[in-house]
Amino acid sequence: MTATATATSLSRDPRQIWRRARGILLALALLVIAGIAMALVRTGDQHGRLDPRSVDPNGSRAVAQLLQDRGVSVRVVTTLDEATTASGPDSTLLVTAPNMLTGHQQAVLRATMERQGSRTVLLAPGPPSTDILAPGVTTDSPASVRALAPQCSLPEARRAGTVDLGGERYRTLAATTSQACYPSDGLPTLLRLKSGADSDVTLLGSADILFNQRLAQQGNASLALQLLGSRNHLVWYLPSLTDPSATEGEDSGEGIESEEDFFGLIPSGWLWATLQLAVAALLAAIWRARRLGPLVTERLPVAIRASEATEGRSRLYHRSNARDRAATVLRSATRTRLAPLVGIPATEAHSPESLLPAVSARLTDGDGTRLRDLLFGPAPADDAALILLADQLDALEREVRTS
Numbered sequence: 001m002t003a004t005a006t007a008t009s010l011s012r013d014p015r016q017i018w019r020r021a022r023g024i025l026l027a028l029a030l031l032v033i034a035g036i037a038m039a040l041v042r043t044g045d046q047h048g049r050l051d052p053r054s055v056d057p058n059g060s061r062a063v064a065q066l067l068q069d070r071g072v073s074v075r076v077v078t079t080l081d082e083a084t085t086a087s088g089p090d091s092t093l094l095v096t097a098p099n100m101l102t103g104h105q106q107a108v109l110r111a112t113m114e115r116q117g118s119r120t121v122l123l124a125p126g127p128p129s130t131d132i133l134a135p136g137v138t139t140d141s142p143a144s145v146r147a148l149a150p151q152c153s154l155p156e157a158r159r160a161g162t163v164d165l166g167g168e169r170y171r172t173l174a175a176t177t178s179q180a181c182y183p184s185d186g187l188p189t190l191l192r193l194k195s196g197a198d199s200d201v202t203l204l205g206s207a208d209i210l211f212n213q214r215l216a217q218q219g220n221a222s223l224a225l226q227l228l229g230s231r232n233h234l235v236w237y238l239p240s241l242t243d244p245s246a247t248e249g250e251d252s253g254e255g256i257e258s259e260e261d262f263f264g265l266i267p268s269g270w271l272w273a274t275l276q277l278a279v280a281a282l283l284a285a286i287w288r289a290r291r292l293g294p295l296v297t298e299r300l301p302v303a304i305r306a307s308e309a310t311e312g313r314s315r316l317y318h319r320s321n322a323r324d325r326a327a328t329v330l331r332s333a334t335r336t337r338l339a340p341l342v343g344i345p346a347t348e349a350h351s352p353e354s355l356l357p358a359v360s361a362r363l364t365d366g367d368g369t370r371l372r373d374l375l376f377g378p379a380p381a382d383d384a385a386l387i388l389l390a391d392q393l394d395a396l397e398r399e400v401r402t403s
Contacts, residue, residue, distance in 0.1 A: 050096045050123070050207055052076055052236050057213040063224050064236070072229045078240040080105050089117030091233035096207065098122045098129040100239045104248050106132040118199045121227055123207040124167050134193060134203055136176035140169040143184040145208050147218055152181035154192060160223035164214055165189045167206030202227055323386050324379035331375055334393045341400050352376050359396075362403045371396075 048054025052064030052074055064074045077083045080101075087093045093112070095101075101109065110132055113120045122133060130137050145166035150157035169187035172178050180188035182205075189205030204227075209220035228234050240246075317326040332350065339349035342358035349355060352372060359375075360368055374396060380386040 050210060051238065055212060058211050060210045060212065062212045062215045063210050063221070063228070066221065066225060067229050067234060070225070070229055072232060072234055074234045074236055076236045076238065078238050079243045080108055080239075080245040083235055083237040084108065084112045086233075086235045087112050087115070087118060088233075089115070090231050091119075091235050092228055092231045093118065093120045093235045093237060094228060095120065095122050095133075095237045095239070097239045098125040098133055100241075101129060102246055102248075103132065105239075105243075105245055108245070109133065113195050113201055114199060116198055118195075119231060120195070120199075120201045122201065122203050123210070124205060125203055126168055130170075130203075134191075134201060136173040137178075137191065137193070137203065138171045140171060140187050142167050143169055143187075143189070143205070145206050146184075148182040148184060148189065150181045151183055152179055152188075152190075154179045154181050154190075156223060156226040157181040157190065160219035160226065163219045163223045164208045164217060165205055166208075168203075169205060170203060318383075323383065327379050327386060327389055330390055330393055334397055335375055337397060338400055359400060362400050364403075 048056045048059040050058070050060050052060045053076065055061045067074055075086055077086060083093060083095075095109070098106070098109075106129055112118065113133070122129070125133060126139055130139060143166045145164055147162050148165045149162050150160070152158075163182065165182045166184055166189055169184055169189055170180070170191045171187060172180070172191065172193075177194045179192045181190040181192075182188060184205075191203040193201045193203070195201045208214050209224050215221050215224065314326065317323070335349045335355060336346070338344075338359055339346055339355060342355070342362055344354055344358050352375070355375070356368060356371055360371055363371075374389075374392055380389055
């Protein structure tokens with residue numbers, strides 16, 4: 001038995017590899033470009049939101065500057081400990097994102113809000129925070145931000161007049177002492193509550209009146225300056241996820257809200273895009289799935305030469321990288337042809353126990369292990385190994401015929 005290794009002509013050249021990969025590379029390039037473009041477009045809107053040091057459209061540098069011009073000191077804090085330490089009877093505490101606070105943080109903040117003479121302003125508190133920070137208050141479906149009239153007796157609201165409000169809408173229990181202003185569809189978007197002796201809490205349904213881009217509209221500046229500038233000092237609390245107090249209370253289960261908030265920070269558009277990509281991947285998998293059903297005999301309209309049929313079939317195997325199936329066909333055909341040559345019935349041609357001893361007896365070098373690997377071995381690892389297998393099978397059959 002001899003083995004002849006020949007150079008393969010089935011390996012792909014760089015042009016074929018490029019034709020196969022260019023579609024995937026183009027899709028990846030478009031995805032990266034789209035991501036970069038969206039990041040660049042959205043960066044200006046999200047950077048420094050409600051930060052008194054930011055001059056971006058959604059920043060709050062303008063109102064902070066106006067307050068300082070009127071003698072109100074503005075201190076920016078990012079941790080709960082700094083916020084509670086800096087708050088006092090002569091200061092106003094502004095909480096820009098109460099919904100981000102954990103249950104433990106809200107409980108600590110609530111104790112600070114109940115100190116004698118304290119004043120607190122909460123921006124857009126919703127269901128995650130109203131239970132603790134504003135007991136007796138529930139929220140209804142949010143409303144769009146638009147110009148609203150005060151329709152209440154709160155002095156600050158009457159002097160400011162119409163402002164841009166909306167967002168969260170509030171309901172109060174009958175026993176809750178409050179002043180409700182700027183109603184939207186019958187429910188107030190500004191609520192002032194008594195939280196303790198000489199203490200009050202103001203809930204704003206949305207933070208739009210503090211944005212740089214909206215401060216000069218309607219009576220936004222007047223209302224913002226009155227709510228935040230009634231005391232000598234303003235503590236501007238920007239909650240941060242790096243605040244050590246955010247991890248306290250996890251053992252008691254209070255940290256669950258922070259995990260939920262993490263998913264809440266993901267824009268809804270990205271969730272929908274992920275779902276659409278998953279559906280597209282599933283459809284592509286169904287489209288490209290290999291379905292090898294039973295063979296069907298058909299009458300060909302024209303006679304095709306065996307060499308052309310063999311060549312076409314081999315190209316199909318090559319295109320789909322079906323080396324295992326090609327090797328199985330080659331070995332099966334060789335065993336079928338060898339069986340009658342060594343006196344084995346056709347029904348036992350594919351039985352190693354019957355075929356291998358008979359073939360080995362006809363060879364001068366009857367290595368049983370090598371013969372088993374050749375006729376019943378595993379699939380070749382690459383195209384070169386498949387070509388070598390075909391040559392070895394051909395050599396084996398030729399040697400048996402001439403023995």
